[in-house]
Amino acid sequence: MSSPSNVGRMERHLRDRRDNGAKLLVAYITGGYDGWEAAVESAAAAGADAIEIGIPFSDPVMDGPVIQEASQAALETGATPASVLSSVPKLDTGVPHAVMTYYNLAHHPGHERFAATLAKSAIDAAILPDLPLVESGPWREAASNVGIETIMLAAPTTPDHRLPELCEASKGFVYAVGLLGVTGERAALAATATEIAKRCKEVTDKPVLTGVGIGSPEQAVEASSVADGVIIGSAVVRRLLDGGGAEGVGDLVAAYRAALDAG
Amino acid sequence: MVMTDPNKEGRFGDFGGRFVPETLIPACEELEEAFREAWNDAEFVEEFHRILRDYGGRPSPLTECYRLSEDLGVRLLLKREDLNHTGSHKINNVIGQALLARRMGKSRLVAETGAGQHGVASATAAALLDMECKVYMGEVDVKRQALNVFRMQLLGAEVEAVSSGSKTLKDAVNEALRDWVATVEHTHYCLGSVMGPHPYPWMVRTFHHVIGDEAHEQCLKLMNQLPDVVVACVGGGSNAAGIFSGFSDSDARLVGVEPAGGAAVGRGVPGVVHGMTSYLMQDEVGQVQEAESISAGLDYPGVGPEHAHLSAIGRAEYPAVTDQEVVEAFQLLSRTEGIIPALESAHALAWVVREAPSLQGQTVLLNLSGRGDKDVDQMMDVLGPGNIQ
Ligand SMILES: Cc1ncc(COP(=O)(O)O)c(C=O)c1O
Numbered sequence: 001m002s003s004p005s006n007v008g009r010m011e012r013h014l015r016d017r018r019d020n021g022a023k024l025l026v027a028y029i030t031g032g033y034d035g036w037e038a039a040v041e042s043a044a045a046a047g048a049d050a051i052e053i054g055i056p057f058s059d060p061v062m063d064g065p066v067i068q069e070a071s072q073a074a075l076e077t078g079a080t081p082a083s084v085l086s087s088v089p090k091l092d093t094g095v096p097h098a099v100m101t102y103y104n105l106a107h108h109p110g111h112e113r114f115a116a117t118l119a120k121s122a123i124d125a126a127i128l129p130d131l132p133l134v135e136s137g138p139w140r141e142a143a144s145n146v147g148i149e150t151i152m153l154a155a156p157t158t159p160d161h162r163l164p165e166l167c168e169a170s171k172g173f174v175y176a177v178g179l180l181g182v183t184g185e186r187a188a189l190a191a192t193a194t195e196i197a198k199r200c201k202e203v204t205d206k207p208v209l210t211g212v213g214i215g216s217p218e219q220a221v222e223a224s225s226v227a228d229g230v231i232i233g234s235a236v237v238r239r240l241l242d243g244g245g246a247e248g249v250g251d252l253v254a255a256y257r258a259a260l261d262a263g
Numbered sequence: 264m265v266m267t268d269p270n271k272e273g274r275f276g277d278f279g280g281r282f283v284p285e286t287l288i289p290a291c292e293e294l295e296e297a298f299r300e301a302w303n304d305a306e307f308v309e310e311f312h313r314i315l316r317d318y319g320g321r322p323s324p325l326t327e328c329y330r331l332s333e334d335l336g337v338r339l340l341l342k343r344e345d346l347n348h349t350g351s352h353k354i355n356n357v358i359g360q361a362l363l364a365r366r367m368g369k370s371r372l373v374a375e376t377g378a379g380q381h382g383v384a385s386a387t388a389a390a391l392l393d394m395e396c397k398v399y400m401g402e403v404d405v406k407r408q409a410l411n412v413f414r415m416q417l418l419g420a421e422v423e424a425v426s427s428g429s430k431t432l433k434d435a436v437n438e439a440l441r442d443w444v445a446t447v448e449h450t451h452y453c454l455g456s457v458m459g460p461h462p463y464p465w466m467v468r469t470f471h472h473v474i475g476d477e478a479h480e481q482c483l484k485l486m487n488q489l490p491d492v493v494v495a496c497v498g499g500g501s502n503a504a505g506i507f508s509g510f511s512d513s514d515a516r517l518v519g520v521e522p523a524g525g526a527a528v529g530r531g532v533p534g535v536v537h538g539m540t541s542y543l544m545q546d547e548v549g550q551v552q553e554a555e556s557i558s559a560g561l562d563y564p565g566v567g568p569e570h571a572h573l574s575a576i577g578r579a580e581y582p583a584v585t586d587q588e589v590v591e592a593f594q595l596l597s598r599t600e601g602i603i604p605a606l607e608s609a610h611a612l613a614w615v616v617r618e619a620p621s622l623q624g625q626t627v628l629l630n631l632s633g634r635g636d637k638d639v640d641q642m643m644d645v646l647g648p649g650n651i652q
Contacts, residue, residue, distance in 0.1 A: 058428065058550040059536050061440045062284050068427055080548050103282060104535045108549025130535075132285045134272070155286035157447065166285075177286060181445035 008149040010050060010096040010125040010172035014207040014228070017049050023260040024173075024209055024229025025220070027236050027253050028052040028100060030070035032079025037087055038246035043236065044093035046250040047257030051093060052127065052231065055081050055101035062129040064184030066234040070241060081105055081114075085121035098125035098151060098172065103139070106131075111142035118148050125149040125172040133166050140169060151175050154200050156192040167204035174200050176227060178213040184234045185215030189222050197227035217259030224260060232256060265511040265578055266468070266504075266569065273461020276575055278568035281460040283440070283538045290447045295462040297367050302469065307362065314358050315473065318391065319348045321355075323474075325481035326631075330599045335619040338626040340490065341602070342478045342506060344633060351605065351633030352474060352502040353384040357453060359470035361388035364451035371395040371450040375439040377404055377432035377498065378560030378607060379411025380633055381455030386420035388453075396420040399438040401431035404559040407641050429553035431562045432498070436537050456499025457567035460538030464567050468504040475509020478628060492622065494518040495630035496610040497528070497581065498560050500567035502632035507579065515628075517579035519570055520614040522589070525554030527566040528574045528581035534565075541568040557586040557645070558606035558638075588613035590645060593635065605633030606641075 007015070014024055027043040029036050031053045040051050056071035056079050063071065081101070088097060099118060106114040106128060118126060126148055131139060133152060140150045149171035154163060156177065167174050178193035179186065193210050200208040210223040211231030220230045232253075239248040273279045273295075281291055301307040315321040323346050328339040344352035364372060372389050374396070376382030382398040389396035398420050405412055405424045415422050428434040436459075443452040457464040457471075482489055493510045495503035497519035507517050521529055527542045534543030536551050544552040544564035554564045566581075573579035584592075589606060592613035597603045604612065608631045615627055635642075 058552075059433065059437050061437050061537075062444070064441070072427065075550070082548070104543075104545070104549045104551070107533075107535050107540070108545060129284050130282050130538075132281065132283060132288050134288065135280055135282055153285045155284065155288075157286050157289045159289060177284075179445075180286060180447060182441045 008124060008147060008171055010098060010149050011206065013096050014049060014173055018207055018228050023224040024049045024207060025253070025256055025260055026050045026052055026209060026229065026231040028054060028231060028233035030054040030056060030067060030074055030237055031084035032056055032074030032077070033070045033240055034077065035240060035245055037091060039240060039249040040091050041093055042246040042250035043253045044095050046253035048095060048253050049229070050096045050098060052098045052100045053084065053088065055084050055099055055105060057102040057105055060102060062182050064182040064234060066238050066241065067183050070237045085117060085123070089122040096124040097122060098127055099123050100127040103128045103131040106139060111139050115143045115146045115148050119146040123148065125151050127151045127175060129153055133162065133169060136169065144171070153177050154196060156180055156196050160199065163199055164203045167200055167206060170206065173207040173209050174204055175231065176200050176208055176210045178210045178223065181213065183212050186213045187215065189219040193223050194226045197223065201226065217256045220256050221259050221263065229260070266508050269461060269465050273465070275569040275572035278539070278541050278571040279461055279464060280540050281538060282535050282540065283460045284444060286444050287447060291460050291462070293367065297363055298462055298466045301363055301366055307366070311359055311362060315355060319354050319358065320346060321473065322477045323347055325478060325485060328600050331596070334599065335616065336623045337615065337619050339615065340482070340626065340628045341631045342474060342628060343631055344474060344502060345604065345608070345631050349380070349384045349387050350636065351380040351384070352471060352505060353381045353455060354387070355473055355505070356455065356467045356470040356501060357381070357384040357388045360451065360453045361392050361394065364394065364453070365392055367451065369449055369451040371446065372453045373439050373442045373450055374398050374453045374455060375432065375435035376400050376455060377435065377562055378558065378605070379404065379408040379415065379637060380560060382420070382422070383411050383414050383418070385453050386415040386418035389420060390418050397442065398422050399425050399435040399442070401429065401435050402426045403430045404432065408559055408637055410640060411637050431554070431559065433551065433564055456501040457504045457569060458499040458537060458539055458565060464539065464569055467501050468508060468569065471501055471505025472508045474502065474505035474630065475507065478506055479509040482628060486626065489513045490515055490628035491625040492516045492518060492627040494520060494611045494614060494627060496561060496607045496632060497521050497566060497570060498563050498607065500570045502630050504567060504569060506630040511578065517573065518614065519579055519581045520610045521581055521583045522556035522558060522561045522610060523583040523585045524556045525561055525563055526583040527564060528570060529583050536565060539568045541571040542566055557589060558610065560605070560607040561610065582614055584610050584613040584617065588617060592616055593642065602631070603635035604631055605635050606638045608632045
C-alpha cells in the first residue's frame with residue numbers, strides 16, 4: 001500500500017513504517033514537566049515512531065491520576081502553551097510531533113491563531129480529546145489549512161454507523177480508545193481494546209493506534225495484534241514522576257520497542 | 264418565546280453544544296432521546312409532579328416579606344424553594360433525572376456537588392428509587408459543608424473528596440465526568456445545574472420550570488400582576504433558569520446574581536469546559552481560573568450556556584455581589600423575617616439591598632433557592648458567636 005499523496009507528515013511517516021512491516025509506537029510526554037525535553041528526545045532515540053507532547057490544561061477530564069499530576073506540576077512551575085511549543089523546534093527527534101491538549105486552549109486564542117502557532121512550532125498533528133466529531137468541523141478546517149493533522153478518537157461506545165465518518169475525518173492516524181475510562185495503566189488489556197481497533201481497521205486503511213490503558217510491553221503486543229500500534233502515556237509519565245528522568249523513559253520505550261519488534 | 268428549546272446542536276444562540284470525549288457522545292444522545300420521549304409521555308410527567316408534590320412538598324409557597332419590604336422600600340416576595348424536601352430547589356431536577364435514569368435502565372447515579380445540596384438531593388432520590396449513588400465533592404467543600412457530607416452518607420451515598428485542582432465544584436465536575444466515562448453503560452450522570460453538554464442545560468431547566476410556573480400563578484393570585492424584577496443567585500444557574508422561565512416573556516427585569524469571585528458572565532469571556540461553550544473565567548491563555556466565593560454552591564468559574572445567551576441578547580443582567588454584602592444579607596433576612604437563607608440565596612438578597620434605592624416602589628420576586636442550616640457552622644466561624652451584627 002503506498003501513501004496517498006495528500007496526507008500530512010504524521011500519516012505519511014506512520015504509513016511508511018507500517019507498510020514496511022513495523023508495529024507503531026507513539027509515546028506521550030507532558031510538556032512543561034521537569035525534564036520533559038530530554039525525555040522527548042530520549043523516547044525518540046529509543047524507537048518511538050512519533051511523540052505526543054501534552055500541553056497541560058487546568059481541567060484534563062480525559063486524564064487519570066498520573067497525567068493529572070504531571071499536568072498540575074507543570075502548570076505550577078509556570079508551563080504555558082507558548083513555553084511548551086517554543087521548545088519543540090529545538091528538540092532533536094527525527095520523528096513527527098503531535099500535541100495533545102484540551103479544546104479550550106485552541107478556542108481561547110482562536111482556531112486560526114492556535115493552528116498557526118502549532119504549524120510554526122514543529123508540530124504536525126493535534127489531539128483534542130474533549131472535541132468530539134460533532135463539534136470538530138471548524139477546528140479541523142482551520143488546522144488543515146495550515147497543514148496540521150487532527151487525530152480523532154474512536155471510543156468503544158462509538159456506534160458502527162459513525163465510525164466511517166470519524167475515521168474519514170481523522171488525519172495522522174486514528175486513535176482507538178482502548179477502554180471505557182480515562183488515561184492510566186491497567187493490570188490487563190481490556191477486551192474493548194482489540195474490539196475497537198478491529199472495528200476501525202474494517203472501515204479505514206489509515207494507521208489505527210490503540211491508546212489509553214496500555215500498561216506493559218506484553219499488552220502492547222497483544223493490542224497490536226489487531227491495531228497498527230499503540231500509544232503509551234501514563235506508563236511513560238510515571239517514569240518521570242518517579243524520578244527516572246530521560247534515561248528511565250528511554251529504557252521504558254526501548255522495552256516496548258523491542259517487544260513490538262519481536263512480535 | 265425567549266427561553267425556547269435549544270437548536271439541534273444544543274445551542275442557545277452561540278452557547279452550549281456538546282464538548283465531551285467521544286466516549287460520552289452516545290450517552291448524551293441517548294439521554295436527549297430518552298428525555299424528549301419521557302417529557303412527551305403524560306404518565307412520566309404526572310409521576311414527576313406527583314413525587315414533587317407528595318414527597319417534595321410542592322408547590323412551594325410565595326412569602327411576602329412585610330418587615331423587610333418596609334425597611335427597603337421595595338415590595339419583596341420570596342419563592343420558598345428552601346421549604347422543599349432536602350432544603351433547596353435541587354430536588355426538582357434530581358427527581359426528574361432519577362426517574363429518567365430508571366426509565367433508561369441505569370442503576371447508578373453519579374453527581375458532583377458544591378454546597379452539598381445537589382449531592383444530598385441526589386442521595387435522596389437514589390434512596391427513594393433504590394439506586395446506587397456516588398457523589399464527588401471538592402476537599403475544600405467537604406470541610407466547609409461537613410453536615411451535608413454526613414447527610415449524604417446517612418442517605419446511603421458514597422462521598423468521595425476530590426483533591427485535584429481547586430478542590431471545589433469545578434474539580435468535582437471533572438471527577439464525576441471521569442467516573443462517567445468509565446461507567447457510562449450502567450451509570451447516569453445526575454448533573455446538578457443548567458450546565459454541561461446538551462441536553463443537560465435544557466433538561467435541567469425544564470425540570471425547574473415548575474418554580475417559574477408556580478411563581479407566575481402565585482404572583483397573579485396575590486397581586487393580579489407580575490413582578491417588576493425577578494432575581495436569583497447564579498452558580499451554574501439552575502434556580503435562576505427555573506424562575507426566569509416563568510417570566511422571560513413578561514416585562515419583568517431578570518437579574519442573576521453572581522459572586523464577585525466567580526463572575527463568569529460579568530467577565531464575559533467565552534470558553535469551553537465541562538461539555539459546553541459559555542462564559543468562563545480563564546487566564547490569558549485559556550486555563551480555567553479558580554472561583555473564590557464564601558458560598559460553596561456558587562464557587563464555579565463557569566455558568567450555564569442559556570444564561571450566557573440571555574446576557575448576550577440583553578434579556579437578563581448578571582451583576583456581582585461581594586462576600587461581605589452576602590454575610591450582611593444572610594443576617595438581615597434571618598433577623599427581619601425569621602428565615603435563615605442559604606449563603607447562595609443570600610446573594611440575590613444582597614443585590615436587592617444594594618439596589619434598593621433604585622428599586623423604590625417596585626415589586627421584586629426573589630428565588631430563595633435554599634435554606635441556611637448547612638451554612639450555620641461556617642457562619643459561626645465567619646462571625647464568631649459574639650460577633651453577630
Ligand atoms: C441553595 C442553593 N442555591 C443555589 C445554588 C447554585 O446552583 P444554581 O446556580 O444551579 O441554582 C446551590 C448549589 O449548590 C444551592 O445549594
